[in-house]
């Protein structure tokens with residue numbers, strides 16, 4: 223089964239129907255339930271990833287249903303447009319709580335079922351913003367590069383249990399966070415892409431399918447950014 227966080231976000235919504243064709247999907251959201259009526263094989267669950275008890279309760283509640291887990295960490299928070307000197311502590315904390323701590327809590331809770339089955343796929347969503355210098359995104363960029371460290375440690379610790387951990391470094395897609403940017407910022411980003419085009423989210427689904435099928439691709443990072 224695929225457990226997708228951020229299922230209600232721009233990218234989550236864009237990939238949900240294609241993920242359905244790969245496996246049963248558990249779609250996790252926080253405040254905005256994803257539109258899943260008419261979709262077979264998708265179940266939505268509200269889980270606030272900043273709450274340890276909510277994460278643990280979700281996994282305990284799912285205990286008897288969990289099998290061949292592909293965990294896709296798409297949930298994230300961005301606080302943009304403030305230079306470091308003005309960056310608010312609460313914004314920093316909120317970003318880290320979702321992007322890193324939430325990822326850690328859910329990964330930790332699902333590792334034991336994966337270990338028992340000797341199979342698991344953990345897929346983190348990083349961002350081109352974390353790889354290239356993106357002023358004004360201090361906390362977001364920091365969290366997105368930190369995921370590379372988290373994924374590499376996981377890939378090493380659990381390889382012997384048939385579990386892989388990899389990172390998709392996403393470029394820019396006409397969805398979610400990208401749409402929240404000003405027109406000026408959007409244009410600047412498009413101008414920086416060699417193809418001058420935003421990505422089609424199908425590229426993300428293709429990479430997920432590849433990682434689901436690959437037991438020897440582990441601790442890797444795949445850039446999906448049009449050559450950015």
Ligand SMILES: NC(=O)c1ccc[n+]([C@@H]2O[C@H](COP(=O)([O-])OP(=O)(O)OC[C@H]3O[C@@H](n4cnc5c(N)ncnc54)[C@H](OP(=O)(O)O)[C@@H]3O)[C@@H](O)[C@H]2O)c1
Pocket residue numbers: 227228229230231232233234250251252253254255269270271272295296297298299320324347348349350351392393394395396397398399400401
């Ligand atoms: N859009 C792009 O072009 C782009 C580019 C590079 C990387 N990415 C990466 O791709 C992923 C998805 O991005 P997006 O554009 O789809 O973002 P988005 O539209 O802002 O969606 C963010 C998602 O995170 C969820 N979330 C936030 N706080 C949460 C919490 N406390 N507990 C559980 N879920 C929480 C939101 O749930 P609710 O809505 O239910 O609150 C929502 O589903 C992110 O990891 C982002 O870094 C996106």
